[in-house]
Amino acid sequence: EVQLVQSGAEVKKPGESLRISCQTSGYSFTSFWITWVRQMPGKGLEWMGTIDPIDSYATYSPSFQGHVTFSADKSFTTAYLQWNSLGASDTAMYYCARISSTYYHSSLDYWGQGTLVTVSS
Amino acid sequence: SSELTQDPAVSVALGQTVRITCQGDSLRNYFATWYQQKPGQAPLLVIYGKNNRPSGIPDRFSGSSSGNTASLTITGAQAEDEADYYCNSRDSSANRVVFGGGTKLTVL
Numbered sequence: 626e627v628q629l630v631q632s633g634a635e636v637k638k639p640g641e642s643l644r645i646s647c648q649t650s651g652y653s654f655t656s657f658w659i660t661w662v663r664q665m666p667g668k669g670l671e672w673m674g675t676i677d678p679i680d681s682y683a684t685y686s687p688s689f690q691g692h693v694t695f696s697a698d699k700s701f702t703t704a705y706l707q708w709n710s711l712g713a714s715d716t717a718m719y720y721c722a723r724i725s726s727t728y729y730h731s732s733l734d735y736w737g738q739g740t741l742v743t744v745s746s
Numbered sequence: 747s748s749e750l751t752q753d754p755a756v757s758v759a760l761g762q763t764v765r766i767t768c769q770g771d772s773l774r775n776y777f778a779t780w781y782q783q784k785p786g787q788a789p790l791l792v793i794y795g796k797n798n799r800p801s802g803i804p805d806r807f808s809g810s811s812s813g814n815t816a817s818l819t820i821t822g823a824q825a826e827d828e829a830d831y832y833c834n835s836r837d838s839s840a841n842r843v844v845f846g847g848g849t850k851l852t853v854l
Contacts, residue, residue, distance in 0.1 A: 658841050662789075669848040670781075670789065670832050675841040684841050720788055724841065731836035731843050732779040732794040739788050 627651040629721055631737035637711050637744050644707040645740045647721030654702035655679045658724040660733060661695065661706050665717045675724060676704060711744045718742075750778075750833055750846035757852040758823045766818045766849045768833030778816030778833045780809060783848075789832060793818055820851075828853045 632646040647659065661673040674685035676695040683695040694707045704721055719740050722733035750770035758764035768778050777796055781789040791800050793809035806821045816835075820827055833846040 660841075660843065662845075669830075670783075670834075670845045672834075672843050672845060675843075677841070684839070686842075722789075724843070725794075726836065726840040727795070728840075730777040730779055730795050731834075731840050732791060733781070733789070733834070733843070734791050734794070734800065736788040736790075 627723070627735045629723065629735055629737035631719075631721060631740045634741040635743070637742065638746055639712055639744055640710050641744075642707070642709050643711055643742065644705050645719060645742070647704040647706075647737050649702045649704070649723070652723075654697075654699060658726070659695075659697065659704040660722050660724050661693075661704075662720040662722060662733070663689075663717045664720065664739075670720075673706075673719075678702075678704065711742075713744050713746075715742060716744045750835060750844055752831075752833060752846040752849045754847070755850045755852070757854055758820070759854050760825060761822055763819065763821045764823050764851065766820075766831050766851065768816045768818075768835075768846045769814055770835060770844070770846070771814055772835040772837065772844065773811060773814050773816050776836050777811060778809065778818075778835050780807075780816075780818045781832045781834070782827075783830045783832065784828075792831075823851075823853050825853050827851065 660675040663671045676683045678697040721737040723735045725734040780793040783789040797809045
């Protein structure tokens with residue numbers, strides 16, 4: 626059974642750093658990209674970027690480039706999303722998802738349960 | 747990068763048919779994927795590719811496409827179908843995706 630299990634909710638202060646995780650199981654970790662999706666309170670889904678677990682090559686949405694960092698550890702079949710300096714606007718639910726892709730579509734077929742990040746002074 | 751446009755809200759009477767649309771230039775080349783999201787839950791894949799349903803998704807959900815518009819049709823909407831629905835498409839690079847703004851479906 627394919628599973629993506631994310632780390633628990635976090636409450637942080639502005640300026641603090643944070644790394645959240647997405648532990649995968651039930652499939653070959655290096656065979657599928659992992660993508661990160663932000664959902665701000667009451668808002669829609671935003672694609673943040675994608676990481677290839679084979680070599681940790683990451684592609685970022687321009688909206689998030691330079692503000693977050695993706696990484697992946699093949700030994701632990703886990704992907705990570707990291708901030709060096711959080712701001713209040715980073716308060717959101719963050720989802721990891723597996724991408725299943727062909728020439729005709731890229732579908733996020735399995736999702737983590739989400740990690741709620743709250744940034745408040 | 748491409749953008750996808752969805753109507754913010756749609757309503758349907760219980761048991762009737764509803765179509766939720768998604769427009770964007772990328773849909774001329776690639777199929778849309780559709781997700782259902784209920785309050786407090788992660789999104790759930792409901793339609794992908796030309797018109798494929800993952801295991802466990804009822805056959806009242808179907809997808810279609812014409813030109814730059816993709817549609818998700820629910821034939822015989824049920825109360826449990828009340829949710830937010832999002833489309834996404836790949837970009838010219840398969841590892842880049844774009845989401846529509848979402849459609850809130852109300853079942854009356």
